[in-house]
Amino acid sequence: MYPAPFRYHRAATVEEAIARLVEIGEGARALAGGQTLLVWLKMRFDEPTDLVDIGRLPGLRDIEQEAGRVRIGALATHARIARAPLARQIPIVGDCASGIADNQVRSRGTIGGSLAAGDPSCDWPVLLTTLDAEVHCRGPSGTRTLPADGFVQDLYATRLEHGELVTGVSFALPGKGSAGAYVGFKRCAPAFPTSSVGVQLTLNGDDCTEARIALGSAGLTTIRAKAAEAELRGRTLGAGVIAKAAAAAAAAAEPVADQRGSPAFKRSLIDALVKRGVEVARRRARGETVEVSHEYY
Amino acid sequence: MSWTGTSVRRKEDDRLVRGRGLFTDDELEPGMLHLHILRSPYAHARIVRIDTSAAEALPGVACVLTGREVAAQCDPVMQLGPPPCDKIRDLPMAVDKVIFQGEPVAAVAADSVALAEDAAALIDVEYEMLDAVVDAEDALSDRSILHEAAGTNRTWQGVYEYGDVEGAFRDAAFVVRIPRMQFHRFASTPLENNACIAEWKRQGGVDFLCNNSFPGFAQQLLAPGLRLKADQVHIRTYDVGGSFGNQIWNYVYMAVAALVSKKTGGRRVKWAETRSEHLLASGHGNERTYLDTEVALDREGVITAVRSRHIDDCGAYTRYEPLGCVIWSQVLAATYKVRNLRIDFTQTVTNKCPVVPNRGYSRMQQLWFMERIVDICAHELGLPADEMRLKNYITQFPYETPNGCVYDSGDYPAMLTRAKELIGWDRWQKECAAGRKAGRLIGIGIGTTLDSGTNNFGQARIMNPYLPFSGNSEVCTMRLDLEGAVIVCLGTTPSGQGHETAASQVAADVLGIDPSMVHVRPGFDTAWNTFVGHSGTYASQFAVTGLSAVHGAAQKLKAEMRRLAAYMLEAAEEDLEFGTGAQGPEVRVKGTDKAINYWYMANLVNNNNALLDASLADVTLNVRHVYRPPFKVPDTERKFGNLTLTYAAQLHIAVVEVSRETCRPQILAYAAVDDCGTLINPQIAHGQVHGATSHGIGAAIMESLDYDESGNLLTGTFSDYCPITALNLPDIAWGNIETPSPFTYSGAKGMGEGGGAPLHTMSAALQDALHGAGVIVTGSHHPAPRLFEILQKPNRAEAVSVERRGGKQARR
């Protein structure tokens, strides 16, 4: 429960942080909110020689809107996002931010860290995949922009290169008729979800013109439920159509058995959460205010 | 006016909420060593070799202690059980083999706790794996034996039989058979983990600051273990953040810390358990399996006999066990009047964390069993849940149970009425019926339970006739200090229950002063001469043992003060009254302004005694009172006798709906009615009810200590174990009735444990919700994934059978 010894550095600028990480090499890790990394260190799953604290880098925690796009700095905490006007303006963002863990974790954990951790139970990668977001990165060889979908490649592995940092994420403001919902199901605040589902629909009345569905805690990475999306796209939403989409999402999941439940249970849960997500998205698209977030059991 | 019965503000909260409490781990001083314990990653393995050289070479490491050294320095701890338990070698560290995951194999003391952990990582241990047994029945096959010298994993077996069981089954109108039920493993998760600071004294002996909750017992075990005299083991506690019984056996770790201190030449050594260690290896609650249960009922649905076979799984060491093999029989037939019972009780060790007393200890398992029986019979015979209880409740008090226990007082039907009012029974009945028709899995359930308090330790002899234990006792010392302040020391080890407040109320009532004028010392200290072998906080007894001791001490002090005042005021004792005057607390001559205040009385005895007459030579204003409840040694042959003094009762009702979508068991309404006799401090009692209810709901739907087949703990972090928090709790409607106990001076009954009421209640509510879906609730743990599995494969066909012997069905 106490980390192995490490050296601690605090970088003043993004450039300095990257330089430090590169210079130290394999043994160095960036430290943002520490809500994943410090747990790993305490459990001694990881024993880096150096931590480069990026937590106080300037200019990386802002939430801005410009030219139809939302941009969130990598160091914006879950709590900051949950409190931002954005969370009400785009309720699916609020659903996600306010449901993560407990107050303590939300006040320190960051959206960039959540992506970079590559943890299939983290909520942001799922939400950002649902919103077709982009991940902005800056590394030793410059800046690049990657799609959120596929950013996490494997269990605890992302497309980031060593020394490369996430600087922010961005996504298009949902257009007219577009609404979504993010629902997680978990046992208690400090537990990761048993399953979570992000749904974003573009509706014209009940006709679905566009759909994106992503699943969390459902496999080794975020799973995009493309077959489920196809069940909705171009169809009129009704119980039968929604049930088919939910079943397709459940079939796309590759859950593993653990203390949170059997694969069969998790599939049935995904089925239920997709239905709930579609229902909430549909009501929101009609202009209703609907509160959903993580549900505890 | 009386302070008893008043919600006096908790005195201890002033320091606790300001962050000025002093918990063991808060104590820090230069030069102190920090201990880290290296633990076995395996559940069952032989230790082939331990190499500590790299750890010892690390700068900042003071010493490393291994099991071999422990074995050389320390004697195995006394085992309470009869043979084969006497062959169990229980040392605070594994020597030749490990028998549960997390068992200590070495300890490192270093300048910092992080350094100690770094050093522990350098210790090289070679293990040779052995087969683990994690299931109780598997363990009883003895295919892999934990304690080889004992020759078997079966640590205790005995039959408890009362009345005419055969006759009752012969005459039964219905026989309900339930082949298997299971009570799961969980623990109460105190906020503060185990901790101790040990200092081996140059003059011999050892000092401990710790959070042990039963120091009277710990001293008796530690002294011979450490080869010291009892008086050389100095134990002190201060603020303690919860115990729930779990902290009873941290004496094991106290022994390790003591030996490390000894090895370092007497440096102070601190050990503060981490949460992971706590979950893995501090102590879990007992698991119990109930096999071949048969229930005989008459035509009306009155239960006439119960017979069953119980297997208790106590983990790797017996430690406080096999006391649990008898403690459950304090509540043999729970709140029901059935008089013919036969329980064949076996206990086994398994390769899991040892069990410890855990809030509701051993009785909760029996109460859950009886509640399941009553509830399953009601459902199978088509009897309404409330009527079934009313037909079977005990209604006359005091009531002698078939095994000789005396239930002091109670009124279960009145509690049921109160709980029904609180929850809105009729409305929910309708809503449940309509909901079920519409396909909802919704139900309402009743749990009635007992919190038996103030043990007769004589019951230990039912388990092992040679144990030198019986009765119970607690101490209070009280004095006027040099300035006349009332100073109270307790033999109990408060861990959040407000002992300072309640003791002040009791003393204030006797002396006729304000509770703020009574100073109760926080914590416990063997050096105060305020303890006996039973001293501690456990088994729902403070309100009876602790406060009776305070009451007795206050009366003794008052008698001395009265004599002194009569002499000084030249008045007859009968003409005096106690109260508070212009100069603070005083004794005065009734109807006059002649008075003597506490300061002057203290001054006379302590600094100014030439003024006193020789007849007052025995007045010291420093008294000690030991309270002893009126117990006899039980008849060990018949397993018969009064095992507990008081029986507080709890009656809870829950409305629960299982989501068809997610299988989440959602509590829609919850009511808790309590009866702990005369309330001393209603707010504290209310808090205890909330705490016990939360623990029980947590256990019922969230918390379970699960192991895989190899004995690896699967729920070893809070993210996996998920202890309940406010976010998972429903609103709890609280109600109270008071049936004063005729056996205690105040009419109060112990009530800290709460009898596991929510476990019974949640099982009953789920039974009601799921019976229509073909589910019989035979387990105590109901998280959504488990409800999903059971709904996939309803078990009613195998889980229960009803034999109807002619006649009509029980009345609907």
Ligand SMILES: Cc1cc2nc3c(=O)[nH]c(=O)nc-3n(C[C@H](O)[C@H](O)[C@H](O)COP(=O)(O)OP(=O)(O)OC[C@H]3O[C@@H](n4cnc5c(N)ncnc54)[C@H](O)[C@@H]3O)c2cc1C
């Ligand atoms: C008890 C508990 C419960 C939790 N429950 C949930 C939950 O329900 N849902 C959920 O989504 N999360 C949960 N979390 C995780 C939490 O959201 C973390 O905050 C988040 O996963 C990581 O963010 P961080 O800022 O703390 O990153 P850190 O822990 O500081 O870093 C995590 C990893 O990402 C790297 N990293 C961090 N920032 C960057 C960056 N900008 N660029 C490149 N690499 C970077 C680090 O080097 C490290 O490898 C929980 C955490 C805890 C402790």
